Amino acid sequence: MDSGSHELLVWPATFMEPREVGDWRAFEGDLDQDGHPELIVVNLTGYSMGMGVEYYQAFIFDGTGRHGPPLRFELQEYGAHGSFSFSARDSRCRILASSWENGVDRHRGAGTYFVGQWFFYEDGELVPDRHRPVLARRFLNSFADQRSGAGEPDSRKSPLAWLIDPRAARLSRLPLDNPPSAPADTTRATMLATRPDGVLLATAAGDTLALTADSWPWDDSTSSTYLTLGDAKSGRPYPLAYVPGAGNHLRGRRVLVVTYRSTGFDPLYRIVWLMP
Numbered sequence: 402m403d404s405g406s407h408e409l410l411v412w413p414a415t416f417m418e419p420r421e422v423g424d425w426r427a428f429e430g431d432l433d434q435d436g437h438p439e440l441i442v443v444n445l446t447g448y449s450m451g452m453g454v455e456y457y458q459a460f461i462f463d464g465t466g467r468h469g470p471p472l473r474f475e476l477q478e479y480g481a482h483g484s485f486s487f488s489a490r491d492s493r494c495r496i497l498a499s500s501w502e503n504g505v506d507r508h509r510g511a512g513t514y515f516v517g518q519w520f521f522y523e524d525g526e527l528v529p530d531r532h533r534p535v536l537a538r539r540f541l542n543s544f545a546d547q548r549s550g551a552g553e554p555d556s557r558k559s560p561l562a563w564l565i566d567p568r569a570a571r572l573s574r575l576p577l578d579n580p581p582s583a584p585a586d587t588t589r590a591t592m593l594a595t596r597p598d599g600v601l602l603a604t605a606a607g608d609t610l611a612l613t614a615d616s617w618p619w620d621d622s623t624s625s626t627y628l629t630l631g632d633a634k635s636g637r638p639y640p641l642a643y644v645p646g647a648g649n650h651l652r653g654r655r656v657l658v659v660t661y662r663s664t665g666f667d668p669l670y671r672i673v674w675l676m677p
Contacts, residue, residue, distance in 0.1 A: 430485065432494040432522040437464030439522065442471075443479055452540075454501055455479065461646060463525055469647025470597035472525055474629075474640035475616045477501050478515070483561025495530060496520045498640035499560040501540075508570070513540040517564045518637060525648035529637050534571035536564040543568065588658040592651045592675075599627070599644060600673060602656060610658070616641035618670040626671065633657065633674040651675070 425444035432439045440462040447456045457479045460471040476484065477500040487494050499517045514537045519530040538544060547566070550558035563569070590602040590610060599613040615626035630645075631638040645651055655676040662669055 426481070430487070430494060431464065432461065432485075432496075433464075433524070434492060435464070437466075439464045441485065443476070443484075445479075446475075452501075459640075461522060463646060463648055465648070467525070467647040470644075472522070472527070472644065472646030472649075473597075473614075474498065474527070474643040476640065478560045480559025480561055482559045484559070486561070493521060495533075496522065496527065497561055497564070498527075499564070500641055502537075509539050514538065515540060515544070515560070515563060517560060518640075520640070524650065525646040526650070527639055527643065527645075529632050529635050529639075531635050531637075534573065535637070536569050537572055538564060538566065538569035586660040590656050590658055592654040592656055595645045595649060595651060597644065600630075600651075602658070602673075612658075612671070612673065614642035614644050624669070624671075627658070627673050628670040629672060631672045631674040634677045638672055 425442065427440065427442045429438040429440055431437065432441075442460045442462075443457055445455060446458055448454060449456075454477055457476040458473060459476055459479075460473050462471045476498060479499075484497050484499070485494055486497070496519070497517050498520060499515065502514050502516050503512075504514055505511045517536040519533040520527040521530055522528075544563065544566075548558070548563060588604055588610070590604045593601040593603050593609070595601075596611075599611065602610040602612065604610055610625075612625055612627045614629070616628065618628070619626060629639050629641050629643045657674040657676060658671060659674060660669055660671045
């Protein structure tokens with residue numbers, strides 16, 4: 402990003418080819434109500450065959466002008482109406498992080514669920530809104546019909562519209578087993594630093610562990626990636642491939658690195674839980 406001949410911001414991002422330039426969006430908003438509007442950039446990185454799931458990267462540049470990498474995370478589906486929304490009640494912006502999950506809900510059974518969680522933005526970090534439930538809606542024919550949106554306005558074809566539907570469930574955690582019943586490997590560590598693509602940890606054994614954010618599960622147990630960070634106090638994972646931005650306060654934070662084997666299929670995934 403530049404202003405005339407002056408370069409303002411540079412950051413790594415993934416774009417889908419070949420697509421139109423219009424498949425990215427940039428806007429400003431004072432997300433944390435500190436009087437300094439943040440810059441938000443959202444770009445399409447791909448879409449799936451079959452269901453036609455759209456994959457996005459989101460970047461938030463802090464409004465105080467701090468130098469350093471932006472906060473980044475990934476979204477599965479994005480809506481200009483509702484993925485970032487300001488509340489008329491308290492003027493704070495809430496971010497709806499959405500993804501498709503294969504899981505088991507105790508009332509609805511095994512299936513594919515569209516899941517949304519609410520977050521605030523504060524000082525280069527996302528903070529879970531613990532006063533709002535996790536929203537989860539099973540992918541059934543009625544949902545598929547609404548999602549196709551034939552003849553519907555854009556506001557009805559957004560993740561928020563799908564999840565405020567009365568057929569969506571309000572949960573205290575994801576419909577996935579969390580923690581899952583499958584065996585897990587754990588590593589206790591301390592956060593040394595966040596990097597543009599992940600985190601740097603010091604393990605209790607004295608080793609340095611560099612992990613890269615990656616939203617895809619993997620089969621190789623030697624992988625050095627993590628699916629996301631998680632808030633251990635609330636038991637809620639952060640958005641996929643979440644990396645805090647400049648100005649965050651995670652250095653020195655105790656973490657628990659947990660490697661899970663997904664229930665019902667083979668790939669592994671890792672969550673770095675931030676301890677209270």
